[in-house]
Amino acid sequence: MVASTRHDAWQAGESYDAYMGRWSRPIASRFLNWLEVPEGLDWLEVGCGTGALTEAIVRHCAPAGVTAIDPSEGFISLARARVADPRVRFRIGDAASLARMSAASRDVAVGGLVLNFIPDRVAALADMMRIVRRDGVVAFYVWDYPGGGIEFMRTFRTAAVELDPEVRDLTQNSRFPFCTPEGLIALAREAGLRFPECMAIEAPSVFSDFEDYWLPFT
Ligand SMILES: C[S@@+](CC[C@H](N)C(=O)[O-])C[C@H]1O[C@@H](n2cnc3c(N)ncnc32)[C@H](O)[C@@H]1O
Numbered sequence: 001m002v003a004s005t006r007h008d009a010w011q012a013g014e015s016y017d018a019y020m021g022r023w024s025r026p027i028a029s030r031f032l033n034w035l036e037v038p039e040g041l042d043w044l045e046v047g048c049g050t051g052a053l054t055e056a057i058v059r060h061c062a063p064a065g066v067t068a069i070d071p072s073e074g075f076i077s078l079a080r081a082r083v084a085d086p087r088v089r090f091r092i093g094d095a096a097s098l099a100r101m102s103a104a105s106r107d108v109a110v111g112g113l114v115l116n117f118i119p120d121r122v123a124a125l126a127d128m129m130r131i132v133r134r135d136g137v138v139a140f141y142v143w144d145y146p147g148g149g150i151e152f153m154r155t156f157r158t159a160a161v162e163l164d165p166e167v168r169d170l171t172q173n174s175r176f177p178f179c180t181p182e183g184l185i186a187l188a189r190e191a192g193l194r195f196p197e198c199m200a201i202e203a204p205s206v207f208s209d210f211e212d213y214w215l216p217f218t
Contacts, residue, residue, distance in 0.1 A: 016075065017050050019216035020113070023150075024049070026203040028056035028112055031141050034199060040064050041107035044131055046095055046124065046140075047114025051079030057110075058085050067106070069093040096120070098127035106131050111140040115187075116176040125191030138193055141201060142184070145176040152205050156217060 031053070039062035048054050048068035057066055065087050070076050071094040080090050095118040109128035118124045128138045143149040160167050178187060181198045188196035207213040 014078070015216075017078075021050065021052060023203050023205070024052040024113055025056070027141065027201055028053040029060060030201045030203065031110075031112065031139070032056055032060045034201065035108075035110075035137065035139055037061065037108055037137055042105070043067070044098075044101070044106040044109040044128065045069070046098065046109070046111040046128065047117070048079055048090065049075045049112075049114075051083045051090075053110065053112040054079060054088060054090075055083050058083060058088060063087055065089070067091065069097065094118075095124035095127070098124060098131065101127070101131050103130050104133045106136065107133055108137045108139070110138075113142060115140045116142050116145070116179055121187060122191045125188065125193060129191065129193055142176070142179045144200070145179045147180065149179070152207075152213065 041061070041063055043057055043061070043063050043066040045054055045057070045066060045068040048070045049072070051068065054066060054068045057063055066085075067089050068079065069091045070079070071092065073092055076090050076092050083090075095114075109132050111124075111128075115121050115124070125138065125140075132138055148154045157167075177183065181200075184198050185196050
């Protein structure tokens with residue numbers, strides 16, 4: 001398994017939002033539409049970052065409560081400022097801290113764009129399953145890295161590898177080979193999830209000009 005590296009920098013919430021927020025927000029809403037879970041449930045969110053999915057849960061799912069965890073203090077403080085809803089509790093913690101959460105204490109456990117960064121993702125999914133009640137839902141989404149999922153990033157990285165072939169190993173296609181429909185279903189089965197399903201979620205990237213495209217990379 002691939003551990004996080006210095007290339008995964010999770011502290012500067014405002015920069016992250018400029019870079020990824022414009023995709024992670026629409027994707028979060030589409031994901032929740034697909035899940036179609038009832039209102040009034042208790043949610044757990046792993047790797048909530050700056051709160052894109054948390055905010056969508058509050059807006060679309062009328063939750064009874066949401067516990068949202070992330071190891072980044074910077075991201076959590078921005079998420080707290082953004083999603084000031086009494087039903088939401090943000091906590092600093094990584095996926096390993098799920099082992100300390102009570103069994104059968106939530107109805108839904110989710111993670112958006114995070115599973116590939118978790119060193120022991122099978123254990124994380126197994127913990128999410130343990131934490132949800134019987135007939136609960138465990139669900140997550142990741143970029144389709146090997147399929148070229150993040151088109152704006154792939155264009156950048158393809159150009160970078162052409163200029164310097166040594167950076168090839170840092171491209172996320174090779175870091176996260178399991179992020180394919182078959183790989184994700186296999187991962188879910190390995191963690192013991194029953195009846196895993198996978199579907200594609202797409203969001204268009206429209207840039208107003210080159211600056212709009214380039215600034216987030218800087
Ligand atoms: C690409 S961001 C996604 C954030 C947010 N869910 C979103 O959709 O915008 C990945 C997040 O995973 C978190 N993360 C990294 N390693 C983690 C781990 N081992 N356990 C839990 N979260 C982790 C990072 O702090 C970061 O907030």
